[in-house]
Amino acid sequence: MADVLAVAEVTDGALKSVSREVVSAARGIADVLGCAVEAAVCAGSEEVGGVAEGLAALAAQGADRVAGIEAAGWEPGRVDVSAAALAGHIRGRGHAVVVFAATGPGRDLAPRVAAKLGRPLLTDVTGVEVDGGEIVATRPVFAGKALARVRVKGTPALLSIRPNVFAVEDSPREVVSDVVSADAAERPDGYRVRGFEASEGAALDVSEAEIVVSGGRGMQDPSNWHVLADLRDALGETAALGASRAVVDAGWRPHAEQVGQTGKTVTPKLYFAMAISGAIQHLAGMRTSGVIVAVNRDADAPIFGVADYGIVGDVFQVAPRLAEAIRELRGD
Amino acid sequence: MNITVCVKRVPDTEARIRISSGGADIERDGVKYVLSPYDEFAVEAALQLVEGAGGGQAAAGPAPLAGGAGTAAGDGRVTLVSFGPEATKESLRAGLALGAHRAVLLRGEPGMDGWATARVLASELEGGDADLVLFGIKAVDDDQQQVGPMVAELLGRPCATSVAAIDVDGGVATCRRAVEGGQEVVELDLPAVVTVTKGRYEPRYASLRGIMMAKRKPLVEKEAPAVEAGLVVERLDLPPARPEGRIVGEGAEAVPELVRLLREEAKVL
Numbered sequence: 001m002a003d004v005l006a007v008a009e010v011t012d013g014a015l016k017s018v019s020r021e022v023v024s025a026a027r028g029i030a031d032v033l034g035c036a037v038e039a040a041v042c043a044g045s046e047e048v049g050g051v052a053e054g055l056a057a058l059a060a061q062g063a064d065r066v067a068g069i070e071a072a073g074w075e076p077g078r079v080d081v082s083a084a085a086l087a088g089h090i091r092g093r094g095h096a097v098v099v100f101a102a103t104g105p106g107r108d109l110a111p112r113v114a115a116k117l118g119r120p121l122l123t124d125v126t127g128v129e130v131d132g133g134e135i136v137a138t139r140p141v142f143a144g145k146a147l148a149r150v151r152v153k154g155t156p157a158l159l160s161i162r163p164n165v166f167a168v169e170d171s172p173r174e175v176v177s178d179v180v181s182a183d184a185a186e187r188p189d190g191y192r193v194r195g196f197e198a199s200e201g202a203a204l205d206v207s208e209a210e211i212v213v214s215g216g217r218g219m220q221d222p223s224n225w226h227v228l229a230d231l232r233d234a235l236g237e238t239a240a241l242g243a244s245r246a247v248v249d250a251g252w253r254p255h256a257e258q259v260g261q262t263g264k265t266v267t268p269k270l271y272f273a274m275a276i277s278g279a280i281q282h283l284a285g286m287r288t289s290g291v292i293v294a295v296n297r298d299a300d301a302p303i304f305g306v307a308d309y310g311i312v313g314d315v316f317q318v319a320p321r322l323a324e325a326i327r328e329l330r331g332d
Numbered sequence: 333m334n335i336t337v338c339v340k341r342v343p344d345t346e347a348r349i350r351i352s353s354g355g356a357d358i359e360r361d362g363v364k365y366v367l368s369p370y371d372e373f374a375v376e377a378a379l380q381l382v383e384g385a386g387g388g389q390a391a392a393g394p395a396p397l398a399g400g401a402g403t404a405a406g407d408g409r410v411t412l413v414s415f416g417p418e419a420t421k422e423s424l425r426a427g428l429a430l431g432a433h434r435a436v437l438l439r440g441e442p443g444m445d446g447w448a449t450a451r452v453l454a455s456e457l458e459g460g461d462a463d464l465v466l467f468g469i470k471a472v473d474d475d476q477q478q479v480g481p482m483v484a485e486l487l488g489r490p491c492a493t494s495v496a497a498i499d500v501d502g503g504v505a506t507c508r509r510a511v512e513g514g515q516e517v518v519e520l521d522l523p524a525v526v527t528v529t530k531g532r533y534e535p536r537y538a539s540l541r542g543i544m545m546a547k548r549k550p551l552v553e554k555e556a557p558a559v560e561a562g563l564v565v566e567r568l569d570l571p572p573a574r575p576e577g578r579i580v581g582e583g584a585e586a587v588p589e590l591v592r593l594l595r596e597e598a599k600v601l
C-alpha cells in the first residue's frame with residue numbers, strides 16, 4: 001500500500017509545531033488505509049542532514065519514516081525548487097495521499113506541486129475521513145458561512161489542513177530517518193529571492209497562533225496598542241496580535257494582522273475581540289475559534305452574538321486588568 | 333507592457349448564504365455578486381503598471397485611466413479574463429469602466445476544483461502576449477488560494493504569490509511578498525505570473541466617462557473548454573451555531589469572573 005506523505009515545515013532549522021498536526025492528520029488517514037506515514041521536507045545539500053534528524057521528532061505523532069529531500073539549488077524561500085523536488089519525490093514513491101499545512105508557505109507550495117502532478121488540491125481542510133478508499137474532506141467556503149463536504153477522485157489525493165484544528169495525537173513508533181535526493185530541474189526559470197525585511201514584533205503569524213488578541217477601531221489610536229500588546233505578552237509566547245479591517249485601512253496596523261474575509265482566517269483556541277463591532281466580514285475570519293471573548297462598550301454590538309464570554313465596558317479599563325489577572329494566575 | 337488579469341465573480345461579502353434544495357450548492361437567487369475583492373487589487377495593480385509604462389494617460393495617481401483607454405496607442409493593454417456564467421459580463425463591464433481595455437468571458441460554471449479552472453484559464457492565456465498575468469491571492473467564495481500558481485505551472489512561467497507591490501523594470505518584475513513575519517522581495521523574469529494581496533493598490537472608482545467608454549470596448553465571449561473536475565462537492569451545510577454566549581458583567585469588575593470562567597469552565601488558560 002502506498003504511503004501517506006506529511007509535508008513538514010521547518011524555519012531557521014527548527015521544526016514548526018504545525019508539522020505535528022500535519023503528521024497527526026496523516027496518521028489518522030493512514031490508519032484507515034492500513035499504510036505507513038512518511039514525513040518530509042525539502043532542503044539544500046548543506047542543511048538536509050540536520051533537517052532529516054530534526055524530523056525524527058515526528059515519530060511521536062506516528063511518522064514511520066522521515067525524509068530530508070535534498071534539492072540542488074535550494075535556499076530559503078525557493079518555493080519553486082521545493083515544489084519541483086517534492087513533486088518528483090511524490091511521483092517516485094507513488095504516495096496515495098499528501099497532506100500539507102495551510103500556512104503561508106504551505107499555500108504557496110501546495111498548488112505548484114498539485115499542478116506539476118496534474119492533480120486537484122483541497123485547501124484549508126478542517127475535517128477529513130476515508131470513505132470507500134477515497135478522501136472525503138470538510139472545508140469552510142464562502143468565508144466560513146458554509147461548510148462543504150468534498151470527495152477527491154483519483155490518486156494521489158492532495159490536501160492542506162488548517163492550522164490549530166487537527167489535534168496533535170501521540171502515536172509513537174520507531175522511525176527510519178533518511179536523506180533522499182530529488183531532481184528539481186523541472187521548473188520555470190527566473191525566480192530569485194532578493195531579501196527579507198522582518199516587521200517588528202510579528203514573530204508568530206496570527207493564523208498560526210493559539211491565542212489571538214485583536215483590536216478594532218474602538219482602540220481609538222495606534223498609540224494605544226501597547227494595551228493589547230501587554231495583554232498578548234501576559235498570555236505568553238503562543239499569543240499574537242490581530243486587527244479588524246477598519247484599523248488596517250486606517251494604517252494603524254499592518255495587513256498581515258487583519259482577520260476576516262479579506263484578511264486571515266484564524267482558528268485559535270482563544271480569541272479576544274477588543275473594541276471590535278463584529279461585522280459579518282470580521283466574523284468570517286474568526287467564528288471558528290475555540291473560545292471567543294468580546295470586550296465592547298456597546299451591549300448591542302453584534303460581536304456579542306458569537307462571543308462565548310463578553311464584558312460590556314471600556315477596553316482601556318478592562319484590558320489592563322485582564323493582563324494583570326492573567327499574570328497573577330500564571331504566577332509571574 | 334501588456335497585462336492580463338484573471339477575475340472571478342463571487343457573492344457579495346455581505347451576502348447571506350442559504351443552501352439550495354439540492355444540498356450541494358448555495359441558493360443563487362437574490363444573491364448580489366461582485367468582483368472578488370482581491371481581484372480588484374489585481375486590476376488596480378495592472379492599471380497602474382500599464383499607466384506607468386505609458387500605456388494610457390500618464391500615471392497621475394488615482395486619476396481614472398478610463399478616459400485614456402481608447403488612446404492607448406498600442407503601447408500597453410490590460411485584458412480581463414473570467415471563467416463564469418453569462419452574468420459575469422456585468423462584472424467585466426465594470427472592470428472595463430475602471431480602465432481595462434478588453435475582456436474575455438469563457439462561458440461556463442466554475443466549481444470547487446481550482447485545477448479544472450486553471451486549465452480553462454490557461455487554454456485562453458496560452459500563446460498570449462501578456463508580460464504579466466495577475467490573479468487575486470484568493471477568490472472569496474471557494475477560497476482555495478490556488479488558481480494563480482497552478483496557471484503559472486501550466487504556462488511554464490515563474491510565479492510569486494501574496495504580492496503587495498510590483499515594480500517592473502527592464503523585463504524583471506520585483507515583487508514584495510507579504511509573508512509570515514515580514515516582507516520577502518522576489519524578482520521574476522517576464523513573462524511571469526503574480527497573485528496580488530492587499531498592499532500598495534487602492535481600487536479606484538469608475539468615472540461616468542469610464543462607464544460610457546466601457547460600452548464600446550471589446551468583450552469577447554466564448555464557450556469554456558470542457559475539463560473534468562476531480563473534486564466533487566457532496567454536500568453543503570451551514571456551520572453549526574455557536575452555543576449561546578453570555579455577558580459576564582460590566583467593566584473591569586467583571587475581569588476576575590471572566591478569568592475564572594476561562595480557566596475552570598472553558599479550560600483555555
Ligand SMILES: Cc1cc2nc3c(=O)[nH]c(=O)nc-3n(C[C@H](O)[C@H](O)[C@H](O)COP(=O)(O)OP(=O)(O)OC[C@H]3O[C@@H](n4cnc5c(N)ncnc54)[C@H](O)[C@@H]3O)c2cc1C
Nearest residue numbers: 216217218244245246260261262263275277279282297315
Ligand atoms: C469587501 C469587504 C471586505 C471586508 N473585509 C474585512 C475583513 O477582512 N476584516 C474585518 O475586520 N472587516 C472587514 N470588512 C469591514 C467590516 O465591514 C467592518 O467595517 C469592520 O470590521 C469594522 O471594524 P471595527 O469593528 O474595528 O470598527 P467599528 O465597526 O467602528 O467598531 C468599533 C467598535 O468599538 C467599540 N468601542 C469604541 N470605543 C470603545 C471602548 N473605549 N471600549 C470598548 N469598545 C469600544 C464600539 O462600540 C464598536 O462596536 C470588510 C468590508 C467589505 C465591504
Ligand SMILES: Nc1ncnc2c1ncn2[C@@H]1O[C@H](COP(=O)(O)O)[C@@H](O)[C@H]1O
Nearest residue numbers: 338339415467468470471476477478479
Ligand atoms: N472562474 C475564474 N475566472 C477567472 N479567474 C479566476 C476564476 N477562479 C479563480 N480565478 C482567479 O484565481 C484567483 C484565486 O482563486 P482561488 O484559487 O479559487 O482562490 C482569483 O482571485 C482569480 O484571480
